[in-house]
Structures are given as C-alpha cells and as structure tokens.
Amino acid sequence: MDQMARDYAGKAHFVFIYSREAHPDWYDDRPAPTSYEEKLENARDLRGMFDSPRVHLVDALDGDAHRKYGGISNMSWVIDHTGRVVYKGGWTIAADVQPVRATWKDSRAKGSGINKAPSYY
Numbered sequence: 069m070d071q072m073a074r075d076y077a078g079k080a081h082f083v084f085i086y087s088r089e090a091h092p093d094w095y096d097d098r099p100a101p102t103s104y105e106e107k108l109e110n111a112r113d114l115r116g117m118f119d120s121p122r123v124h125l126v127d128a129l130d131g132d133a134h135r136k137y138g139g140i141s142n143m144s145w146v147i148d149h150t151g152r153v154v155y156k157g158g159w160t161i162a163a164d165v166q167p168v169r170a171t172w173k174d175s176r177a178k179g180s181g182i183n184k185a186p187s188y189y
Contacts, residue, residue, distance in 0.1 A: 069144075072162050072169075073121045080169070082122040086111040087134035090141055104129045 073082035089110065092100035101107040104126075111126045127133040137143060138156070146155035146168050155168040 069160060069162050069165070070118060070120045070122060072166065076169070077121065083125060084115075084120065084122045085125045085127055085133055085137075086114065087127040087131055101129065 069082065069084075073080075076082070086107070089095075089098055089100050092098060098110065101110055107129055108126055111124055114120075115124050125133075131139075137145065140158055142160045144155070144157040144160040144165050145153060146165065148154050155165070157164055
C-alpha cells in the first residue's frame with residue numbers, strides 16, 4: 069500500500085489507522101500498549117520502520133475506530149471524494165485495491181458517478 073501511495077501521490081489520499089498490535093505476544097519488544105502515549109510511540113516506530121508516505125492516524129486506546137470500521141484486522145477501505153465507501157476489503161492486499169482505483173477513476177471520467185466496487189467479503 070505504501071508503494072501505491074507513492075504512485076498516486078497528489079491524486080489520492082492514503083491513510084493508515086494504527087488500531088492495535090496484531091500479535092503483541094509474538095514480540096518481546098512490542099507489547100500491547102497500556103497507555104495512549106505507548107500506543108503513539110508504537111505507531112511512530114511502525115511508520116519509521118517502513119518509511120511510509122501515508123498519513124498515519126492513531127486509534128483510541130480502546131480501539132473505538134477499529135470497532136466502528138468492522139473490527140477486523142488489516143482491513144482496507146476505499147472512500148470516494150464524497151465520503152461514500154466504494155470498497156471494503158477484509159484483508160489489505162494492494163493487488164485487490166488497485167482495480168478498485170481503476171474502476172473509480174473510469175466511472176468518474178465517464179460522469180456516471182461512483183459505482184460501488186464489490187467488497188472483498
């Protein structure tokens with residue numbers, strides 16, 4: 069997704085919402101945060117590790133945004149310029165999101181409005 073964000077810089081916005089550590093028990097150096105400050109530090113570290121060009125937002129400690137957007141790990145959402153969801157994927161795979169971008173661009177160019185792309189699930 070970071071590469072897609074680089075490819076479409078200036079044409080689309082890519083946002084990463086850091087919700088929680090997926091497997092905090094797998095890594096001794098990355099436990100589940102017990103404070104919002106720890107969560108912010110984990111998010112900063114993650115962004116730095118991948119040199120991500122995406123805007124990074126940090127969810128509340130209790131995962132409020134994560135639950136509101138389905139509560140599934142590693143989801144992808146494509147939201148058009150009007151705020152409508154045009155795609156939601158149960159797993160983030162750039163190759164699955166790329167065709168959605170093409171569909172969105174084509175329908176917008178034709179002036180037919182945004183056609184809702186099929187969801188991953």
